[in-house]
Amino acid sequence: MARFFGCGIIYLSMNRNGNGNGKGGKRMRLAQWQKAAASIFFPQRFCLNCGKLSLDQPLCPDCSGLMNALHHCPYCASFIAATETAHYLCPDCRRKAPSFIKAVAALPYENDLREVLIAFKYQQKTGYRRPLAALLLDLYERYYADIPFDAIVPVPLHSERLGERGYNQAELLSRLLAEETGIAHRPEYLMRSNDTPPLAELGRKERMKVLRGAFKAQPESAGLRILLVDDIYTTGATAERCSHALCSQKAVSVHYLAVAAGWALP
Numbered sequence: 452m453a454r455f456f457g458c459g460i461i462y463l464s465m466n467r468n469g470n471g472n473g474k475g476g477k478r479m480r481l482a483q484w485q486k487a488a489a490s491i492f493f494p495q496r497f498c499l500n501c502g503k504l505s506l507d508q509p510l511c512p513d514c515s516g517l518m519n520a521l522h523h524c525p526y527c528a529s530f531i532a533a534t535e536t537a538h539y540l541c542p543d544c545r546r547k548a549p550s551f552i553k554a555v556a557a558l559p560y561e562n563d564l565r566e567v568l569i570a571f572k573y574q575q576k577t578g579y580r581r582p583l584a585a586l587l588l589d590l591y592e593r594y595y596a597d598i599p600f601d602a603i604v605p606v607p608l609h610s611e612r613l614g615e616r617g618y619n620q621a622e623l624l625s626r627l628l629a630e631e632t633g634i635a636h637r638p639e640y641l642m643r644s645n646d647t648p649p650l651a652e653l654g655r656k657e658r659m660k661v662l663r664g665a666f667k668a669q670p671e672s673a674g675l676r677i678l679l680v681d682d683i684y685t686t687g688a689t690a691e692r693c694s695h696a697l698c699s700q701k702a703v704s705v706h707y708l709a710v711a712a713g714w715a716l717p
């Protein structure tokens with residue numbers, strides 16, 4: 452996980468060793484410069500989930516332990532109670548199995564992580580991309596490291612939204628994950644052909660309806676094992692529509708990763 456944190460590690464080692472010339476003023480200036488540089492290159496110095504100080508890891512030990520202890524539905528990224536059996540399917544997957552093989556997320560969409568993801572998506576706080584991508588890399592290594600993926604594809608934004616926001620938050624994450632894993636990054640394989648009204652207020656059923664035909668996969672995705680990446684798995688409707696578009700172009704398989712997900716409905 453530490454591979455994403457080169458700047459943070461340098462910052463720590465310079466604080467310990469980089470002030471040996473004995474001049475208090477110089478030490479102070481150097482420390483201020485280091486702090487400023489660290490905030491540019493490594494803006495996150497607190498646990499993403501609870502806000503406790505966490506200088507060189509995206510999560511504090513408690514939240515890292517929580518992440519490792521959480522249980523997913525065997526098919527989708529929805530979290531389920533630890534008291535359920537390993538084969539318990541969430542109600543959505545019981546009704547209809549998704550077209551993707553498996554989806555996983557790091558943590559529930561709550562606590563400080565919720566605010567971080569809102570800032571990352573809507574408030575231009577793109578500096579969060581490295582610690583958030585580190586969570587995805589951790590998940591990838593835990594669940595998917597043995598799968599020979601051919602391409603990493605982000606959930607796309609409609610061109611109008613992309614124009615307004617200036618970036619696709621899912622693509623910022625997928626690009627870093629592709630760099631770290633060496634898997635080809637292919638955002639061009641999946642397009643958003645229809646814009647939709649904001650989905651936040653809609654349930655899964657309505658989202659599935661609104662998103663019908665909203666994504667179009669390119670023929671190049673045929674025969675590929677694809678890892679689909681997004682920031683948040685809410686109802687699973689977006690993941691399912693994207694996966695369905697890729698499978699319609701005869702992708703061999705689709706797996707999915709997100710930073711956060713909701714809890715399965717009882």
Ligand SMILES: [Zn+2]
Pocket residue numbers: 498499500501502503510511512513514515
């Ligand atoms: Zn924490």
Ligand SMILES: [Zn+2]
Pocket residue numbers: 524525526527528529540541542543544545
């Ligand atoms: Zn499920």
